[in-house]
Amino acid sequence: MKKLDHVDRQILQILHEDGRIPYTEIAHQLGVSEGTIRSRITRLLQDGVFQFVIQPDPEKLGLHVQAIIGLTTKLGLQKEVAEKLSKFSAVRFVGAYSGKHDLIIQACFHSNDELITFVNERLSQIEGIAAADVSLELKQYKDTFSFVQDDEVTLQ
């Protein structure tokens, strides 16, 4: 996989703001031909650099309750637990971490009831979970892939 150049990053930047902007428009903005944009995007997709997706607003879908849950897993069962958790559509994010919790997940629910059901009936059924530390989301300030940035400006 070739290193991304400035044009690639600019393409990602533009698509980040509108994932459905026409290639002709990107081409116009960057002063190159549509074919260039097309071939670069094809390459980026093939290399798995990005995907075209949609970002739904959980609230608007009726998912009023969001939580981050830190899990402690029994030694040796972490991977299995992570894979089981990943199967739930309510679970948006699953990662293994160093630190207090072996696994951290993010999940969305229609109601507090649904969250409680998830914790008490689903998590408890999964062999290998020793403890779950639930944090309820009170307010979301940012949720984006803003790190699509020109090179080394992550800390600005």
Place this chain on the structure above:
Amino acid sequence: MKKLDHVDRQILQILHEDGRIPYTEIAHQLGVSEGTIRSRITRLLQDGVFQFVIQPDPEKLGLHVQAIIGLTTKLGLQKEVAEKLSKFSAVRFVGAYSGKHDLIIQACFHSNDELITFVNERLSQIEGIAAADVSLELKQYKDTFSFVQDDEVTLQ
């Protein structure tokens, strides 16, 4: 804002898999006209139900270090801290939570050095952060908006 019906959810489901699939193709899959898909998507966008975005792979962008950081903030300064954190492009997610940590953020870095710099030089500069609990991501199992689902099946 009108309640989403079955067709709306199906549209979201299809777009979730490929955010750039043509409207004509969605129309064909669902057995309705292109105009219907177009008018529904226009309405969903206007209502803020979803956005067209791209999902980059942090690894492929050279962001090899990801972390979740739980923060304890001084009473009254939480909102201000959250807004300052949201300004960093390295910071992908910022939320306020009940539980151990007042704020939980997710951030991406090129290296451990960059992470350390962020914690020691940037976070420490922000008035109102009392403590930061860093968890390093070891492996990501899932990262998606899979909760685009038909109605009440979040727990399947």
Place this chain on the structure above:
DNA sequence: AAGATTATTGCGAAATTCGTAAAAAAATGA
């Protein structure tokens, strides 16, 4: 049930995407 409102369809025009060959640029290597 009648009228009003909203959603869907159909279709020609405009715009975009696609396929591909030629030209240009970049990389390779003697």
Place this chain on the structure above:
DNA sequence: TCATTTTTTTACGAATTTCGCAATAATCTT
């Protein structure tokens, strides 16, 4: 450095998609 190979970009006609909008159909209100 220069010639050759490889990669990238451009150009452009054909196919496809999107758009605008009027007619029709469906849904909602009373």
